[in-house]
Amino acid sequence: MARVYYTTPIYYVNDKPHIGHAYTSLATDVLARWKRLEGHEVFFLTGTDEHGQKVERAAQEAGMAPQAFTDQVSQSFRLLAERMGYSNDDFIRTTEPRHRQACQALWEELVRRDEIYLGHYEGWYAVRDEAFYGPDELTERDGVKYAPSGAPVAWVKEPSYFFRLSKWQDWLLRFYEENPGFIAPASRRNEVISFVKSGLQDLSISRTSFTWGIPVPGDPAHVMYVWLDALTNYITAAGYPDPQAPRWGFWPADVHFVGKDIVRFHAIYWPAFLAAAGLAPPRRVFAHGWWTIEGQKMSKSLGNAIDPLKLIEEYGLDPLRYFLLREVPFGNDGDFSRAALIGRVNGELADTLGNLANRTLSLIQRNCEGRLPAPAEGAPGDAELLAGIAALPGAVAAHLEAQEFHLALEAIMAQARGANGYITVQQPWALRKTDPARMAVVLRHLHSALRVFATVLQPFMPGTMAGMLEQLGVPEQARGLAALAAPLPEGTPLPPPAPLFRKIEEAPAPKGAA
Structure with missing residues (x-):
């Protein structure tokens, strides 16, 4: 190294x-x-x-x-x-x-x-x-x-x-x-x-x-x-x-x-x-x-410079960290908009990633006695999901090496959207009655996907992803990239899931507000 x-x-x-x-x-x-x-x-x-x-x-x-x-x-x-x-x-x-x-x-x-x-x-x-x-x-x-x-x-x-x-x-x-x-x-x-x-x-x-x-x-x-x-x-x-x-x-x-x-x-x-x-x-x-603020140049005369500490209080640290590197290609000028921040937090963090984690872990709690199903080989319907998550760390690494932070995050979110499509198609809640063995395989694959997402997102949202890895039952010593090659053992106990992201319901601040 x-x-x-x-x-x-x-x-x-x-x-x-x-x-x-x-x-x-x-x-x-x-x-x-x-x-x-x-x-x-x-x-x-x-x-x-x-x-x-x-x-x-x-x-x-x-x-x-x-x-x-x-x-x-x-x-x-x-x-x-x-x-x-x-x-x-x-x-x-x-x-x-x-x-x-x-x-x-x-x-x-x-x-x-x-x-x-x-x-x-x-x-x-x-x-x-x-x-x-x-x-x-x-x-x-x-x-x-x-x-x-x-x-x-x-x-x-x-x-x-x-x-x-x-x-x-x-x-x-x-x-x-x-x-x-x-x-x-x-x-x-x-x-x-x-x-x-x-x-x-x-x-x-x-x-x-x-x-x-x-x-x-x-x-x-x-x-x-x-x-x-x-x-x-x-x-x-x-x-x-x-x-x-x-x-x-x-x-x-x-x-x-x-x-x-x-x-x-x-x-x-x-x-x-x-x-x-x-x-x-x-x-x-x-x-x-440079950042503009709600479409206006940041300046003392306009009094529109934004204090990041106030944004942390308002929206939370990790959502702010995510938004700043997600919204604009690094190297380009960009506009800081509360509406855009709320859209990213609600649409990508809460609905796409947070909802996937909550659905998957709740199903494991209810249907697998709160313990991780055994590792399993992929069936034909699993190939796209498994290939995508296997390639994801390398894709993120390549984007970060080029300082393409927004593309690294888009690559992760693309796979998270794919995993949401997978759970919708596979319907593990229905498989419980018709094919419980297949249900366990599907839930294990979804858990594996979530582990990869949480691992590669740690640099962007360290606090929230530590919480997600905790919910996934991943010990602290197994949270590096190399550890992804070692599957967690069957029967690993998983704590009851808790929401990782809160949706922001408030309206965006008036234009020009600090």
């Missing part, structure tokens, strides 16, 4: 978390949980990005010192991770001593390799994005210039250290060509390649106009550019600069999950920084899309 390393972006602490933050980390969590089910050793990292001018300003507006402000907001992201049920192995903060040490070590290595030089910077800078932009990228309205993100920019002139990014342009283009899966989805890959081909300038990587950051080694009048600082978190947590650190064997990361607005930093700057320091780049950067 392999070592696997997945990361979320580290979240910027200038505001409280919203549904977009929950979404990115959820995808990372599901993939990490799946790899653990496969038997791999997994390292899953999340955390908070706490330096930079934007955080310094947000702290001033809150009337707080930057460290106290970041302590408070970082805790809200830690709470989100706990409440969303993420299985992260570490939570990193860029204000930690270990991170300062790693950043300064990386800086010194880049200096040693002559990848950094001192100059001065003049150009357009967006505080909101913590990013520099060329004049050809800007638009102007009412005398104010704006970045492509919509953030206002200001002209900045100050001394600055530069990273020789232009030197790495050809190397990056070769790297993208040799590693076609490095950037996903394809639309983001094309965007990055086009940007690099248009010409890279050396990158300003220090600032002197504010102090909330990691001091540049040997020149504390400068603090490191927030993106050099932030990106380094991925190797900080792996133990850099100590090659003997226990986690260093996880590097390079298998997937960095990021929002599409920060793909440039992860797919251009980060591999260039690493290559320049003699380190391996990550294997993949996957940039997902």
Whole structure:
């Protein structure tokens, strides 16, 4: 089995978390949980990005010192991770001593390799994005210039250290060509390649106009550019600069999950920084899309950002986890709609999966003395069901490897719908009188199908599927993927079934409601 390393972006602490933050980390969590089910050793990292001018300003507006402000907001992201049920192995903060040490070590290595030089910077800078932009990228309205993100920019002139990014342009283009899966989805890959081909300038990587950051080694009048600082978190947590650190064997990361607005930093700057320091780049950067809310763009002015903790209280944790990855192809933009969430919960979780489990387990309770029937060979009428459930773990694995979360869930639901069709055709309630031996076979096959569904759904809905596996009589040590090859013994006692999902009867909230 392999070592696997997945990361979320580290979240910027200038505001409280919203549904977009929950979404990115959820995808990372599901993939990490799946790899653990496969038997791999997994390292899953999340955390908070706490330096930079934007955080310094947000702290001033809150009337707080930057460290106290970041302590408070970082805790809200830690709470989100706990409440969303993420299985992260570490939570990193860029204000930690270990991170300062790693950043300064990386800086010194880049200096040693002559990848950094001192100059001065003049150009357009967006505080909101913590990013520099060329004049050809800007638009102007009412005398104010704006970045492509919509953030206002200001002209900045100050001394600055530069990273020789232009030197790495050809190397990056070769790297993208040799590693076609490095950037996903394809639309983001094309965007990055086009940007690099248009010409890279050396990158300003220090600032002197504010102090909330990691001091540049040997020149504390400068603090490191927030993106050099932030990106380094991925190797900080792996133990850099100590090659003997226990986690260093996880590097390079298998997937960095990021929002599409920060793909440039992860797919251009980060591999260039690493290559320049003699380190391996990550294997993949996957940039997902943005959520709108009931058809409207999420924004402070509209006040429509959704607090995921309130959604958990309203609909339950596992239904929310399921919906977020079921509704929209990962990588595309999507709309968060309460009506859509209710439709998925009622139609797929309650009616399709929950009802199948309840019918099957109730029939076993009533007709088999609450004990699992013996394993049985499939008759011709069973072939489609048995073939489908046998192939399902492999199909789910292939979709998750490609970060196709919605297709993995559709594959599971397709088999669950098939199992509902099977129980309707076979009518085990009628077979009790006409052919009790055949009834036992049918119920055993349905139990086997439910065990597969519950096993492969564990990463998506860990709490509910633990309950389902309990009802199915599957012991904790037999809930991995490999254990599916070993049938449960005949006569395994099954507890009385209880509903796994509640149907939501309430009407969706008014449009634009938070």
